[in-house]
Amino acid sequence: MSMKNWSKTSYRNKTALQQPGWPDREQYEKVVRSLSALPPLVFAGEIRDLKARLAQVAAGRAFLLQGGDCSEEFARCTAPNIRETLKVLLQMAVILTYAGNKPVVKVGRIAGQYAKPRSSDTETVNGENIPSYRGDMANSIEATPEARVPNPERLLMGYHMSAATLNLLRAFTRGGFGSLHRVQAWNQKFVKQSPMGRNYERMAKRIGDAIKFMETIGIPTDTPQMREVQFFTSHEALFLGYEEALTREDSTEAGGWYDCSAHMLWIGDRTRQLDGAHVEFLSGVRNPLGIKVGPDHDPDTMLALIERLNPENEPGRITLITRFGAGVVEKHLPPLLRAVKRAGCHVIWTCDPMHANTFSAESGRKTRSFDDILSELQCFFELNWAEGTIPGGVHFELTGDNVTECIGGGRQLSAEQLNLRYLTTCDPRLNAEQSLEMAFQIAEMIRS
Structure with a gap:
C-alpha cells in the first residue's frame, strides 16, 4: 500500500497477530475512542529529537543504550521502582560515556511496555488450560480463567500508568536528579x-573532581548540559488499537503522523510479516523504529522490510536489534551485515543478548547466564568490526532492584540462588550490579 493510501486505520485490512481476543468488541471500541480523546503521552518534537540523535548513532558518533523491564506491571508503577530503573540506566550511560569516550542516547523500555507477545494463546497451569498472560494491559498474571480474560479497560489503565511514569521521569531528568x-x-x-560498585564510585569521584576543577577556574557547571538528561521511552508496538488511538497528526509545519505512545517503537520477530497489520501500521508513523531479528530471519525478507518501513533510507529511522544467541551469532549475523551493507541501507546495529540466551534451571525457573550475554555482545562487536x-x-532487560534472576556476574550468582529474589512475571532481568558490570565491559569494547 502506498503512503498516499495509508491511514492510522489502514492496518485493519491486514491480518493482525498477537492481539488479545477481546470478548466484548463494543466495549473495546468504546475504550479505543476514549483513548483517542486523551492527550498524547509524548510529542512529535521529542520524537524528531530522538531520530536526530539516532542518526548520530548510525554514523558512529554516538551509542544507543536501550533497557528496562521485560514487561512492566501496574503494581510496580511506583516512584521507588521508576527511580531505581532510571538510576541504573543513568549509571550505565555515565560509564559508557566516560569510560567509552562516546555520547550515549538513553532509551528506556518503560512507560508503555505493558503488552507481551506469546508463543501460544493458552498455557497449562496446575493441570488447567487457561489463556496466556499477555501483559497487564490485556489481562492479569493471576493464573485463573477469570483473571486471564482480556479486559479492554486495562488499555485505559495502561495509558494512565504510562502517563504517571512519564511525569515522574520528566521530573527526575529535568529537575536535577539526573545532574552530573x-x-x-x-x-x-x-x-x-x-x-x-567500588569501580563506579572511583569513576564518579573522578567526574566530581573534574567538575570542581571547572568551577575553580571559573567555567560554569550549572548548565542544562550538566543539570538535565535527555531520556526517551520505547515499547513494542503490539496492541494495535492502543497504538492507533495515540497516533496523532503533527500540528506544526513539519506535519506527518506520529505514534505518541512512545518516542521509539519496535516490532518483534512474531509480528514483522511484510503483509501484516503491524508493518502496515508502522510504515506510516514517523517514529524511529526498532526491528527484532532472530535466527529464523531471511536476509532478503529483512531488506524488503527495511525498504517498506524506510523507503527514503532516512538515517535514524531503523534500528536492527539482533537476538541470535551466544552459540549461533557467528553463523547468522555476518550474512545479514553484508546484505544490509551491500544494499546501502542506513541502519543502526544493536544487540539484544538476552532473549536467545534464555534457558530453564533445574528448579524450573527461566534464567540467563551473564557469561552467555557477554559472549554474544563480544561477538556482536567483533563481527561488526x-x-x-x-x-x-x-538492548537489555534489566532492573534497578536487587533481583536474583540471571546467574553469574561478579558475585557468581548460582542457579540455587535464583529463588532468593526472583520477581519477574515474564523474563529474567539483569540486576543493578550485573548491569554496571556489563556497562564497564561494553565501555572497553566501544573504546576499542
Missing part, C-alpha cells in the same frame, strides 16, 4: 560494597 553533580548518589546501597559496520548499541 549527583553521579555518586545514583549508586544503590546493595551495589556500593560490590567490586562493580570485521565487516566494516558500526556496532551502534545494546
Whole structure:
C-alpha cells in the first residue's frame, strides 16, 4: 500500500497477530475512542529529537543504550521502582560515556511496555488450560480463567500508568536528579560494597573532581548540559488499537503522523510479516523504529522490510536489534551485515543478548547466564568490526532492584540462588550490579 493510501486505520485490512481476543468488541471500541480523546503521552518534537540523535548513532558518533523491564506491571508503577530503573540506566550511560569516550542516547523500555507477545494463546497451569498472560494491559498474571480474560479497560489503565511514569521521569531528568553533580548518589546501597560498585564510585569521584576543577577556574557547571538528561521511552508496538488511538497528526509545519505512545517503537520477530497489520501500521508513523531479528530471519525478507518501513533510507529511522544467541551469532549475523551493507541501507546495529540466551534451571525457573550475554555482545562487536559496520548499541532487560534472576556476574550468582529474589512475571532481568558490570565491559569494547 502506498503512503498516499495509508491511514492510522489502514492496518485493519491486514491480518493482525498477537492481539488479545477481546470478548466484548463494543466495549473495546468504546475504550479505543476514549483513548483517542486523551492527550498524547509524548510529542512529535521529542520524537524528531530522538531520530536526530539516532542518526548520530548510525554514523558512529554516538551509542544507543536501550533497557528496562521485560514487561512492566501496574503494581510496580511506583516512584521507588521508576527511580531505581532510571538510576541504573543513568549509571550505565555515565560509564559508557566516560569510560567509552562516546555520547550515549538513553532509551528506556518503560512507560508503555505493558503488552507481551506469546508463543501460544493458552498455557497449562496446575493441570488447567487457561489463556496466556499477555501483559497487564490485556489481562492479569493471576493464573485463573477469570483473571486471564482480556479486559479492554486495562488499555485505559495502561495509558494512565504510562502517563504517571512519564511525569515522574520528566521530573527526575529535568529537575536535577539526573545532574552530573549527583553521579555518586545514583549508586544503590546493595551495589556500593560490590567490586562493580567500588569501580563506579572511583569513576564518579573522578567526574566530581573534574567538575570542581571547572568551577575553580571559573567555567560554569550549572548548565542544562550538566543539570538535565535527555531520556526517551520505547515499547513494542503490539496492541494495535492502543497504538492507533495515540497516533496523532503533527500540528506544526513539519506535519506527518506520529505514534505518541512512545518516542521509539519496535516490532518483534512474531509480528514483522511484510503483509501484516503491524508493518502496515508502522510504515506510516514517523517514529524511529526498532526491528527484532532472530535466527529464523531471511536476509532478503529483512531488506524488503527495511525498504517498506524506510523507503527514503532516512538515517535514524531503523534500528536492527539482533537476538541470535551466544552459540549461533557467528553463523547468522555476518550474512545479514553484508546484505544490509551491500544494499546501502542506513541502519543502526544493536544487540539484544538476552532473549536467545534464555534457558530453564533445574528448579524450573527461566534464567540467563551473564557469561552467555557477554559472549554474544563480544561477538556482536567483533563481527561488526570485521565487516566494516558500526556496532551502534545494546538492548537489555534489566532492573534497578536487587533481583536474583540471571546467574553469574561478579558475585557468581548460582542457579540455587535464583529463588532468593526472583520477581519477574515474564523474563529474567539483569540486576543493578550485573548491569554496571556489563556497562564497564561494553565501555572497553566501544573504546576499542
